[in-house]
Amino acid sequence: MQPLSFPPRLLMGPGPINCYPRVLTAMSTQLVGQYDPTMTSYMNEVMELYRRVFNTQNQQTFLIDGTSRAGIEAALISCLEPGDKVLVPIFGRFGHLLAEIAERADAEVHTIEVPWGEVFDPQQIEEALKRIQPKLLAIVQGDTSTTMLQPLEELGDICRAHDVLFYTDATASIGGNPFETDAWKIDAVSVGLQKCLGGPSGSAPMTLSDRFVDCVRKRAHVEAGIRDAHHKSATGQRIRSNYFDLPMIMDYWGDERLNHHTEAATMLFGARECAVGLLTEGQDEVLKRHQFAGNAMLSGVQAMGLQPFGDLKHKMSNVVGVHIPDNVDGEAIRHTLLNTFNIEIGTSFGPLKGKVWRIGTMGYNARQDAVLQTLQSLETVLRRAGFSLSAGEAVDAAMAVYSGES
Amino acid sequence: MQPLSFPPRLLMGPGPINCYPRVLTAMSTQLVGQYDPTMTSYMNEVMELYRRVFNTQNQQTFLIDGTSRAGIEAALISCLEPGDKVLVPIFGRFGHLLAEIAERADAEVHTIEVPWGEVFDPQQIEEALKRIQPKLLAIVQGDTSTTMLQPLEELGDICRAHDVLFYTDATASIGGNPFETDAWKIDAVSVGLQKCLGGPSGSAPMTLSDRFVDCVRKRAHVEAGIRDAHHKSATGQRIRSNYFDLPMIMDYWGDERLNHHTEAATMLFGARECAVGLLTEGQDEVLKRHQFAGNAMLSGVQAMGLQPFGDLKHKMSNVVGVHIPDNVDGEAIRHTLLNTFNIEIGTSFGPLKGKVWRIGTMGYNARQDAVLQTLQSLETVLRRAGFSLSAGEAVDAAMAVYSGES
Structure with a gap:
């Protein structure tokens, strides 16, 4: 029973x-x-911080104590009574999850x-809404399974x-990508900490419109x-989950x-610090940093002779899918990257399994530095596995993005 | 947006x-x-550690990513199909929650x-089981709302x-109290970290019998x-929660x-360290430490002239209910303890609200040291609020427990 000990991995997968x-430090704070x-008072502050993260004035902005899908389930199960109609446009694995x-x-x-690798045109969604007349539209903004970012601006x-x-x-x-709850007229959104917010999985911030x-x-x-005498029950069906x-x-x-529950204070401390970090650096600065890193990674893998996956006009800034070249053992490459370079990149699910890496x-x-080290290491591993490439071009292409030359 | 900063509270409430x-330190570990x-491999280790915590050989021993009631809901909603019969013997607030x-x-x-303050005789439960013939018996072991510990030994x-x-x-x-999954023939148990395991809320260890x-x-x-082609769906109704x-x-x-979800790694690190701490100190030693602390606190409050709540033969070792004396403002005492001494004790719910403190x-x-400081501080606050007591007797009674004189 030794203390926890992990290799110093650089996690360049889909999260x-x-x-x-600063988030790790915050999570070792003693409780009250x-x-x-x-x-x-920190709970109130967290509500205010996440209003700013979500760009909303919504009073109801808080954390669900669970992983990202806990936030999804809280939204859907509290809104949808049995028999209520919901439209779920699916463009990847997480659309299937909502459904x-x-x-x-x-x-x-x-x-x-x-098809995986594409997004919806708003007219497709409007046509379906007219036909189905659901109570709720439920759609993913960014589906890591395909790296695609669904435009939401017009859907509200x-x-x-x-x-x-x-x-x-x-x-x-x-x-990592613009998100405007109020300007886009979104009624409910839930997220997790473990992607661009830079925290661990286990807390699901959400915000709800009036x-x-x-x-x-x-309900x-x-x-x-x-329950006290003054608590009146509402007329709607009781929500199926406590x-x-x-x-x-x-x-x-x-x-x-x-x-209700006992707030998961350590997760709240982490969620708070994720928001404080984002807002202190500035949302625009953080978005720009993700844009640069994403563009540099994309240019780098292309310069290496690899083909990116999907509709690049609608790619999330923060993840790129890369077709695994013919005659390359995708899992062997990933294992060498992990074991020799301590760098993790991702595999894929469903129709892309074994066909696409996600970086x-x-x-x-x-x-x-993380982008450059990943590109250099991937290049080395591919080169030594016999994949033909021009050494150094990937990192040069990425550095050109950072220096503004491309 | 300052770093988190809390007063150094001593938390002597019901959790x-x-x-x-060591748990806080573990929770600042960087992710992989x-x-x-x-x-x-740490996930496998956590399963093994909690088998030892639960005293079971059950293969299925793992964490639910949520607070304690997430574990309860996972057990009940996965087991109970609509219309299935369940018997819930209620002896406090958390029995109501199970129901x-x-x-x-x-x-x-x-x-x-x-009534609150009592527990069930096994015959009462057997009689109800015979009458109702349910699929499941669901009962709380220790209900903090009343401080009572239901004997489970005969129920299996x-x-x-x-x-x-x-x-x-x-x-x-x-x-804080004996628990034997296998010896007592318990089929499912779920817990949280935030009581005697000494971690934060937000992870719910559980174990399931075959x-x-x-x-x-x-189901x-x-x-x-x-889903792949080889995943066959079972015949039972799909569980209502993903x-x-x-x-x-x-x-x-x-x-x-x-x-499924992305494991809440930081909570897992905390849960692991709770178990490692318990098992390193030794379950018997930890139980003894709780027994001493509980007996000392009980003796102390009695020596102060306060009346403990409920059936003391069935009190949990780790919490005592104390009747708030007549002419004493219970909330004012709690506030002074918190604000002047940085010590938190608990209020109560339901029928005990405003009538009982929980320590x-x-x-x-x-x-x-925590027991003695709490008793000294409570004595001071009560004395200065005009409650008649013999100064020093509480701490003397507690020290007598520790020295084995009582």
Whole structure:
């Protein structure tokens, strides 16, 4: 029973990635009680910090204590009553996940799909909304399985025009790509820390518009053990999950401080520090840093003679898919990168399994040195495996992006 | 946006309590990838460590990424299909929670109750099992709301005799009171870190017997985004939650390493260190330390002229309820203890609200110095508030327990 000990990996896959050191430091902070005024004041601060991260004025902005998919499930299961219609446009693995979670809630789930590597045109989504008339549109912003970034700018107006609520999962994209909750009229969004926010998995920040709050408040039922005479149950069907009951979670984070779970304080400390880091550096600066790193990585792999995957106009800044060349053993390359260079790049799921590597440039690792070291090491491993390339061109191409020459 | 800064509270309430320093240190460990062999090897180690914590040979022993009630919900929602009968004996707030979670799963929930401050006689439970013939018995071991510890030793045999599965929530009791999964024939148990295990809230260790695994495997459905041709769906109704789908969580922790959530690595590091600390000190030693601290605190408050709450024969070692004396403002005392002495003690819920304080001696804080400082400070605050007592008697009584004189 030795202390934890890991090799110093550089995590350049699709996430999780290395945490910012300040986040790790924050997570070793000693606890106070959950209703200690110093704790509740940090809870209020976290709500305000994530309003800024999400670019929203929404009062209801808080953390779900679980991984990213906990945030997704809380949003969907609190909103969707059995039989409610939901439209899920699917352009990768995480679209399937949204549909699956909605199915388990016994919603009437309608899906539309585009091939992996593409995104939807807003008209495709509007056409489906008109046809189906769902209660909710649920769509991923950035699907790491394909590296694609779905444009959301126009979808809010379309949803309002058809009286549809609009949820998005921005786990993979937040912090590395623009995200505007209020300007884009998004009603609910949930994320995780483990991508561009530079924290560990295990906390799911989310924000809810007043429209979304009205929807879930109709299903508010305070649990028996703490219910007082003044707690009226709402008329809507009780939410099927206690853990993901958004009205109870809102009452815990709100002035009422009605006990629900015991806040996962260490995760909250980490989530706070992710937001503080982002806002201190500045959202525009952080987006620019991701853009540079993503462009440099893309130029580098192209200069190495590798083919990027998918529609590059709609690629997330923070991850690139790379076709594994013929006659190259993709897993052997990954293993050598990991074992010899301590660098992790990602494999893929579903139709891309074994065909595409995914290389991330996220959060703390959206740095020039991390990009260059990854390219140099990948080049070395490929070269020594017999893949034909011009040594040095990848890193030169990446440095040209950073120096503004390309 | 300053770094986190808290007063150095001594948390002597019903939990959360101060983390062991070694747990905080572990939680600032930098990450590796979720499928990195060093990470999966620590996952396997965590399974083995918690087998020892739970005193079980169960293969299926792992963490749920969420607070304690996430573990409860995972167990109940994966086991109980709509219409399944469950018996929940309630002796405090957390019994109500089990019933509520089972209701939300649309199980047919049967409850029996004893007054707060008492526990059940096994015959009462057997009589109800015979009458109701449920699929599952779900009962709390230690309910912090009342400080009571339900004896579980005889319930396993009773459940087997009536072909009933046996689940218990041991969040409040584990580590401070004996717990024997296999010897007591318990089929499923879930806990949290934030009581006697001395970690933060946010991870829920659990273990499942083969009987329980058979039950939930009948409902196994691999999610669409990662399903391969060889994944057969089981015949049972799909579990209503993706996040709490135990078959998928087992496949993530098992050799198959089938992607579900991204493991909350920092919480896993904390959970590991809680177990390593407990097992290094030795379970018997830790139980003894809790017993001493609990007895000393009980003797101390009695020597101060305060009345303990409930059936002392069935009190948990790690928390005592104390009747707030007449003419004493319970909340004012708590506030002064917190603000002047940096010591937190707990208030109560439901029928005990405003009537009883709860004073914990858990995990890292099950220490002589913590007990003595709490008693001295409580005495000072009560004395200065006009409560009549003999100064020094509380701490003398506590020290007599430690010196073996009482």
